[in-house]
Amino acid sequence: MSVFILRRLMQSLVLLCVMTIIVFAGVYAIGNPIDILISPDATQAEYDRAVRALGLDLPLWQQYLVFLSKLVQGDLGKSFVFNEPALTLVFSRLPATLELAFAAMLLSIVIGIPLGLWAGLRPDSVAGRSIMAGSIFGFSLPNFWQGLMLIMVFSVFLQWLPAGGRGPTANFLGINSSLFTAEGWQHLLLPALNLALFKMSLVIRLTRAGVRETLLLDYVKFARAKGLSSRRVIFVHVFKNILIPLVTVIGLELGSVIAFAVVTETIFAWPGIGKLIIDSIFVLDRPVIVAYLIVIVLMFITINLIVDILYSVLDPRVRLADMKS
Amino acid sequence: MTEAVLKVENLQTHFFTKAGVVKSVDDVSFEVGRGKIMGLVGESGSGKSVSGFSIMGLVDHPGRVVGGRILFHGRDLVGLPDEEMRKIRGRRIAMIFQDPMMTLNPVLRIDTQMIETIQAHEKVDRETARQRSRDALGQVGIPSPDERLMAYPHQFSGGMRQRVVIALALAVNPKLVIADEPTTALDVTIQAQILYQMQKLVAEQHMGLIWVTHDLSVVAGLADELCVMYAGRIVERGPVGRLIDAPIHPYTKGLIGSVPSRNPRGQPLTQIPGMAPTPIDLPAGCPFRPRCARASDICRTTPETAEHLPGRFARCFHPHLEDAA
Ligand SMILES: Nc1ncnc2c1ncn2[C@@H]1O[C@H](COP(=O)(O)OP(=O)(O)OP(=O)(O)O)[C@@H](O)[C@H]1O
Ligand code: SF4
Ligand SMILES: [Mg+2]
Numbered sequence: 001m002s003v004f005i006l007r008r009l010m011q012s013l014v015l016l017c018v019m020t021i022i023v024f025a026g027v028y029a030i031g032n033p034i035d036i037l038i039s040p041d042a043t044q045a046e047y048d049r050a051v052r053a054l055g056l057d058l059p060l061w062q063q064y065l066v067f068l069s070k071l072v073q074g075d076l077g078k079s080f081v082f083n084e085p086a087l088t089l090v091f092s093r094l095p096a097t098l099e100l101a102f103a104a105m106l107l108s109i110v111i112g113i114p115l116g117l118w119a120g121l122r123p124d125s126v127a128g129r130s131i132m133a134g135s136i137f138g139f140s141l142p143n144f145w146q147g148l149m150l151i152m153v154f155s156v157f158l159q160w161l162p163a164g165g166r167g168p169t170a171n172f173l174g175i176n177s178s179l180f181t182a183e184g185w186q187h188l189l190l191p192a193l194n195l196a197l198f199k200m201s202l203v204i205r206l207t208r209a210g211v212r213e214t215l216l217l218d219y220v221k222f223a224r225a226k227g228l229s230s231r232r233v234i235f236v237h238v239f240k241n242i243l244i245p246l247v248t249v250i251g252l253e254l255g256s257v258i259a260f261a262v263v264t265e266t267i268f269a270w271p272g273i274g275k276l277i278i279d280s281i282f283v284l285d286r287p288v289i290v291a292y293l294i295v296i297v298l299m300f301i302t303i304n305l306i307v308d309i310l311y312s313v314l315d316p317r318v319r320l321a322d323m324k325s
Numbered sequence: 326m327t328e329a330v331l332k333v334e335n336l337q338t339h340f341f342t343k344a345g346v347v348k349s350v351d352d353v354s355f356e357v358g359r360g361k362i363m364g365l366v367g368e369s370g371s372g373k374s375v376s377g378f379s380i381m382g383l384v385d386h387p388g389r390v391v392g393g394r395i396l397f398h399g400r401d402l403v404g405l406p407d408e409e410m411r412k413i414r415g416r417r418i419a420m421i422f423q424d425p426m427m428t429l430n431p432v433l434r435i436d437t438q439m440i441e442t443i444q445a446h447e448k449v450d451r452e453t454a455r456q457r458s459r460d461a462l463g464q465v466g467i468p469s470p471d472e473r474l475m476a477y478p479h480q481f482s483g484g485m486r487q488r489v490v491i492a493l494a495l496a497v498n499p500k501l502v503i504a505d506e507p508t509t510a511l512d513v514t515i516q517a518q519i520l521y522q523m524q525k526l527v528a529e530q531h532m533g534l535i536w537v538t539h540d541l542s543v544v545a546g547l548a549d550e551l552c553v554m555y556a557g558r559i560v561e562r563g564p565v566g567r568l569i570d571a572p573i574h575p576y577t578k579g580l581i582g583s584v585p586s587r588n589p590r591g592q593p594l595t596q597i598p599g600m601a602p603t604p605i606d607l608p609a610g611c612p613f614r615p616r617c618a619r620a621s622d623i624c625r626t627t628p629e630t631a632e633h634l635p636g637r638f639a640r641c642f643h644p645h646l647e648d649a650a
Binding site: 219221222225226227229232236314316317 | 381413414416420424430432441442490
């Protein structure tokens with residue numbers, strides 16, 4: 001098991017290096033930051049000084065190494081706009097996004113799995129069909145439109161929930177989050193639901209397909225032939241097997257939920273990282289963009305690692321195959 | 326046969342498919358006595374598995390038992406409420422499936438799968454159930470059962486898995502075991518070991534055993550009585566020795582003629598001409614008529630089961646009585 005984790009860690013490290021090259025190439029090598037930093041009417045001497053000061057006269061590979069060594073020290077430069085270290089800026093916005101993403105994933109799991117189970121066990125019932133029809137909506141409605149509709153219905157007409165912004169936060173176990181205040185939850189609910197609907201549909205479809213497939217397998221019939229209650233057959237024999245694809249997909253989707261919360265954060269004026277990156281792209285605030293990309297990639301890698309580990313815990317066949325290799 | 330464990334009378338199991346009604350089991354009757362082995366032989370698709378599943382109350386949708394009685398110790402299982410049937414399944418009647426690679430749940434340890442079976446039927450604590458599981462594994466010849474209990478199915482070979490399944494089936498001392506081609510997927514030596522073990526267990530525990538197979542040579546040395554199935558019907562039934570030496574139904578005769586070991590050296594194997602019928606468009610009257618050399622006009626009507634010789638039953642208008650008498 002530890003060998004397995006160690007190997008995955010090594011792979012992650014390689015992945016991270018490759019990623020920094022891409023980020024570096026993408027953001028630093030294409031286009032010249034000097035043009036934005038220095039006023040257009042500066043003299044050639046001033047221009048050269050600035051180029052040298054930023055190390056832009058060095059060969060590309062040396063520039064990369066400089067970038068890398070600064071990165072290792074956690075120095076990604078200061079934001080042109082906020083004049084704060086870019087990394088600090090990203091980290092200050094991250095909790096709001098993480099909170100939103102986790103709430104969305106939680107919603108899609110606690111609603112999606114039971115609905116998917118139901119639809120899988122009773123595919124021909126009215127409820128089963130309705131769930132499937134609903135999941136098609138969840139897939140196909142444009143996210144921004146759906147967000148606006150949620151605001152219209154729940155904030156404007158019913159006036160149950162606030163239309164935007166993040167509620168007050170409270171500190172619990174050193175974590176500052178609006179999850180710990182009632183008002184915070186009220187603010188969170190609509191954006192989380194908006195972000196969750198697509199994933200929820202995905203979870204419903206995956207669960208249903210898994211149940212339908214697994215129910216036909218011999219070992220499920222054998223479990224029934226052993227005289228087990230249908231409860232045990234479904235929640236142990238069937239469920240443990242569909243958990244494998246579910247965990248994989250949910251884990252991977254968690255990354256994308258964080259990265260693509262942009263639309264929801266914009267609609268609901270959620271002060272998260274997605275809103276920050278959109279603003280930064282508009283004003284070409286490169287250090288922030290780089291910091292954002294690095295943090296997102298790190299997060300993807302971490303999530304993938306956790307998924308891999310969970311996967312091997314759930315599926316004994318993976319565990320063995322890994323020990324052999 | 327004095328004490329019948331199971332008495333099947335005029336069983337009919339049909340599948341109501343879009344293409345039409347599939348009469349997979351059509352008017353089947355037989356008995357299994359205490360400590361007796363009944364061989365159920367027939368080509369692929371003749372309805373052997375469906376007969377077994379009918380007894381277990383596990384016929385898949387869109388199939389249904391539409392007629393007849395299944396008397397288990399005199400009690401009719403047809404139409405029994407789900408919970409009553411669940412208590413019988415696994416506890417009183419156990420079933421062993423054809424493919425040992427598919428019968429055990431890949432993500433659950435062997436001990437989980439054995440203990441849950443025992444606990445589904447008896448109020449015993451985990452430790453007792455575990456000990457009984459271990460004893461059962463030892464009984465079917467699995468070395469170091471304590472260790473093997475902690476293993477996952479993929480860590481066993483096919484033959485070992487089938488032993489695990491047999492141990493599982495026998496751990497609760499059922500009165501009847503339905504073994505659906507349990508050795509077909511295994512190689513010959515392992516097949517012989519398992520056959521021997523089953524025979525021993527039947528004798529020791531005085532249970533009834535239905536051994537389903539399409540391989541006559543397997544049951545020849547094992548069973549007490551044979552039923553030969555063709556297109557959902559039992560065409561011949563009788564004591565194994567006499568039935569194999571002198572079959573009276575033309576289909577059985579063809580079947581035995583096509584077994585290599587039963588033929589004198591140098592004589593060509595006979596082959597039954599034509600194809601096994603698909604159960605959806607059976608010919609009217611005797612289903613074997615298109616392939617039968619003895620067919621006459623009367624065979625356009627359905628032959629009923631008749632006792633042509635003492636203890637020898639067949640569905641045929643022109644049975645081979647010449648050398649059987
Ligand atoms: N779920 C189903 N839907 C429709 N028809 C079915 C279904 N299950 C079985 N049948 C039909 O019932 C018939 C008997 O099937 P069964 O599985 O009992 O055959 P078998 O004798 O066990 O064959 P084999 O030796 O291949 O296992 C087959 O012709 C099959 O088409
Ligand atoms: S009833 Fe007729 S067709 Fe059928 S097996 Fe007997 S002789 Fe052949
Ligand atoms: Mg079968």
